[in-house]
Amino acid sequence: MEHVGNISNLLSQPVMKLGNTGLTWWSLLYLAVLTIILLILTGKMQRFIVKQAKTRTNLDIGTTHGISTVVRYLMIGIGFLVILQSVGVDLSSLTIIAGAIGLGLTVGLQSLVSNIVSGVTLFTERPVKVGDRIEVDGTVGDITNITFRATTILTDENIEIIVPNSQFITKKVTNWSHSSPNIRLTIPVTVSYKSDPRQVKELIEDVARKHDGVLKDPRPELIFSGFGDSALRFDLWVWTCDFTRRPLVLKSNLYYEIFERLKAEGIEIPLPQRDIHIRTGVIATTEVAERPESPDASTV
Structure with a gap:
């Protein structure tokens, strides 16, 4: 029992001051337990708000999440102030909060404060x-x-x-989906110079119109974008709603179908070609043979 009394006395000793209030180990433990309970309850309340909003309102998921998050943080702030007051902390002065913010800024919390301010901007704008x-x-x-x-x-x-x-x-x-879930994809296609551009336009637009993931309005359109080194260049414009989050899947599906359709119609998809010109010439080599010097003429 003596040890229990010593531990109790130790936990009752003030370990820090918050404003004019001394906090003991018991106070800190009480503060921690109530804070954990507060976080759990506000989390449950946020999920309840989201669930009710889904069934009783026409708000989209983003708006619902934003409102519920703001409500939760407000409840946490108010609840924490109530908890501080319950342990005897004097809340009549704002010097405690101002001092805590100032201390945080001096020890390198500028980035955290910046992120929080940015978060408020995201929730409001x-x-x-x-x-x-x-x-x-x-x-x-x-x-x-x-x-x-x-x-x-x-x-x-x-x-x-x-x-x-x-x-x-x-x-x-x-x-990609701020004001509308519809997005436009651009799919490059090249064909041989032997191909009829108008036939290519008709075939590829028909392929796009028959794909379930492509919107009928705006309608698919094949744009003749130019003349390449070895092929005619086209851009297929298609609009989609179902594949907004999987644009590469739609592109892949259309490429498969375009390839099969062009192959069936005998339209060639050319490989890159280069014309190589080789210069030819004759290099003349002149050999110069040195003649032996004639002996000096004798003098008579």
């Missing part, structure tokens, strides 16, 4: 949202989660990449 197909700093994928500090992107390789929110403010961001 909403240039990107959960479910969008984006490209930022060379990374292409779908946004699966946005927090105040970072955004999670799921790539086509099923790899999750955590991108700091400041990247969305300072870097160029391409959003």
